[in-house]
Amino acid sequence: MSPDLILPYEGVLPVFASRPVWCGRGSTVIGAATIGAQAWIGDDGVIRADGQSVTVGERFWLGHRSTVHIATFTHGTLCGDRVTVGRNSVVHACTVGSDVVIEDDVVILDGAAIGDGVVIEAGSTVFPRAELPAGFVYGGTPAKPRRPIERAEVAERAERLREGMGEGTALPAAPPEVDETVFVARTARLRGRVSLGAGSSVLFSCDLHAEVGPIVVGADTNIQDNTVIRSRAEGVVIGRDTTIGHNVRIGDCRIGARCLIGIGASIAPGTVIADEVMLAAGATTDPGQLLEGGHLWGGRPARILGPLDADKRAMMARIVEGYCKHGREYRVAQAEAE
Incomplete structure (x- = not known):
């Protein structure tokens, strides 16, 4: 197999x-x-x-x-x-x-x-x-x-x-209708009102389910492997040039532009994340928590760990640029594999 x-x-x-x-x-x-x-x-x-x-x-x-x-x-x-x-x-x-x-x-x-x-x-x-x-x-x-x-x-x-793992419970993927500049992996699942901005990417085995409110993803934003986004109330809005790391869990919330949400983080419903925030790997937010811009946040629940300095901002921009490149390459490779 x-x-x-x-x-x-x-x-x-x-x-x-x-x-x-x-x-x-x-x-x-x-x-x-x-x-x-x-x-x-x-x-x-x-x-x-x-x-x-x-x-x-x-x-x-x-x-x-x-x-x-x-x-x-x-x-x-x-x-x-x-x-x-x-x-x-x-x-x-x-x-x-x-x-x-x-x-x-x-x-x-x-x-x-x-x-x-x-x-x-x-x-x-x-x-x-x-x-x-x-x-x-x-x-x-x-x-x-x-x-x-x-x-x-x-x-x-x-x-x-x-x-204890058994056979799993994954559902078959449904091909979404997206702009030609967007990459959606064939193994990702998009259900409900999902809007993807130009140049954005949804990588392998992600699950975006707009059960009630919409899920809106900004231009050139990347959502990495096995991230799960659920909107059960007012919806999820993610700004442009933002990175959502691997295996992140996101409920109804607002995430600003030029942010980085670290691997394995969990965003509780009602969270508001301002522009230019880095949330550390494994961090969590409390329902309704506000994360102010210009800072590195981390912990369970998240707290300010330090300023978002020039090196961190440059690193975040490099990740976005790299995933835009990945998206272009994966669109071609996936089309050739089908």
């Missing part, structure tokens, strides 16, 4: 050591990815090697709606053998050892190094460049050691996590 969507990046296709054991609905593998034998990729699982390489060892297990990605200019991702990733987790531009269990709703950030025989508990965040030595259970935000663990228990927790 092959992934639902396989695309090249800069002419390079993924390489599989053998046919995966299972690939779920909406599963996607892109670019310079090398996948070991006996891989299992769940519904809406995304492995995206577009700029650096992704290499995963044998018996890699990627849970439903989880994402493996790289940092375009700095880091690839390397996973050893027998790595198990739960649901709605992000493994981003890092190194993961062998016999590792990454439970549900975990975020691992750029430059982190995870040792062998490690368990990362559900809901944890591994901060950039963190080192998690072998043989421990880690949990929290930032992830810290809880207790030592033996390999037999690691294997048992991996088996329990795999057994």
Whole structure:
């Protein structure tokens, strides 16, 4: 069984050591990815090697709606053998050892190094460049050691996590009608009144459902893999030149222009985010919270961590520019693959 969507990046296709054991609905593998034998990729699982390489060892297990990605200019991702990733987790531009269990709703950030025989508990965040030595259970935000663990228990927790996933609940994708400058991945789902501005992109396995109010996305804004947006009341409005990271959860809210919403963040209904805000990975907002512009926010719930300096603003602009380029390239590659 092959992934639902396989695309090249800069002419390079993924390489599989053998046919995966299972690939779920909406599963996607892109670019310079090398996948070991006996891989299992769940519904809406995304492995995206577009700029650096992704290499995963044998018996890699990627849970439903989880994402493996790289940092375009700095880091690839390397996973050893027998790595198990739960649901709605992000493994981003890092190194993961062998016999590792990454439970549900975990975020691992750029430059982190995870040792062998490690368990990362559900809901944890591994901060950039963190080192998690072998043989421990880690949990929290930032992830810290809880207790030592033996390999037999690691294997048992991996088996329990795999057994609990079942077959997933993904729905078939419906092709949206969009402007020719917009990229919508074939594995994304758009339902209801969704408006996408020129040059915007909705990446692989995203789910945008305008149940009541509309979802309005500004020009050149990118919504990255496995993000879920639900409007159940007045709707969602996202400004132009904004980045919504991987596996973000968004309710009815307003997000301004030139913002960056970090990987795995959760935006509560009624939140208002002003222009030029960076929200850190794994952060949450309270219902009705106002995030003032010009600041880096982070935490659960979010609080001001510092000013949005020139370097951060430049980095945010580079991400937008890079994803506009990705969108143009993916439109061509996806059309050629159909």
